[in-house]
Amino acid sequence: MNELLNGIPWGAIAPILVLQLILMITAFVSCIREENTNGPKWLWILIILIIQLIGPVLYFVVGRRND
Amino acid sequence: MTQWTVLYRKEMTEMMRNYKMIWIPIVFILLGVMQPVSSYYMPEILDTFGGLPDGTILEMPTPTGTEVLMNVLSNYGMLGVLILVLSAMGVVSAERQSGVAGMVMIRAVPYSSYILSKWAGLLTITLISLFIGYAAAWYYTGLLIETVAFERIFQSVVIYSIWLVFVVTLTLLFSTIMKGNGSVAFVSIFVVFAISTVTSILGKYMKWSPATMTEHTGQVLLSGELDSSFLLAFITTIAIIIFLLILSIQIFKHKELLE
DSSP: HHHHHHSSSSHHHHHHHHHHHHHHHHHHHHHOOOSSSSSSSHHHHHHHHSSTHHHHHHHIIIOOOOO | OOHHHHHHHHHHHHHHTTTTTHHHHHHEEEEEEEHHHHHHHHHHHHHHOOOOTTTOOOOOOOOOOOHHHHHHHHHHHIIIIHHHHHHTTTTTHHHHHHTTHHHHHOOOHHHHHHHHHHHHHHHHHHHHHHHHHHHHHHHHHHHHHHOOHHHHHHHHHHHHHHHHHHHHHHHHHHHHSOOOHHHHHHHHHHHHHHHHHHHHHHTOOTOOOOOOOHHHHHHHHHOOOOOOTHHHHHHHHHHHHHHHHHHHHHHHHHHHOOO
């Protein structure tokens, strides 16, 4: 397991993880601040936190009411 | 002109407020970067998760840098277009329904300023996302696979951006015509893919089609040279974009006057 972890070139992978994290946090903050989401809010929060990449995108596209 | 600037600023602040300025570029970067990374690690990924029996030897040719970048652009052609259309679908229709459009138009704003500011806003987000994402893909391709000459990247992204501008303009038109967000997105995506499909089937007779821009992009990436039919396609695409804009303005004017 350790070898596997050491073999990963973090220089290349780390920016991707950071970007995914930023995306997730943005979606999370937006979801918390949104007054009425399309569907139950707790479900959206779960989707954002659990499904990588697709979750936040899905939220931004269909989860927000267009104001 | 100043009214236009004010409207454009409003458009930009709105995009910051609903986080479009953040999430669309990030998604484009991720889409662009995943391709070189996954083609670089494909042998290892198969090794670790593929469940292949021990001793299987897979001959996997490592793709060249240009091939990877072509794959990136085809990802943008599918998922990127989907995301752009879905994020642009409410641009006029939602504002009209919520009454914001009416409130703006009461101030005697020219109809053209309103539509053109919307269009400029969409253009800004589209081009920023495409350029940043593609630059990231180029950087990662250089890091992991091989360096691709900068001028080819530049030429290909400029040509490709024309296609995306066409897609976004089409979405704007449907957003002025129709009411529901969902139907705008559905019709836009349907029309875009219909144009692509018809162009690729009847390639011979469709050399003028905007969808050939994607082919020209691949051509430039591979050989660095443009096909002779590019100029024709370029001129018709620009003409169609201008026509769509004028049509949007006229339809918008007509609809606002009726209400």
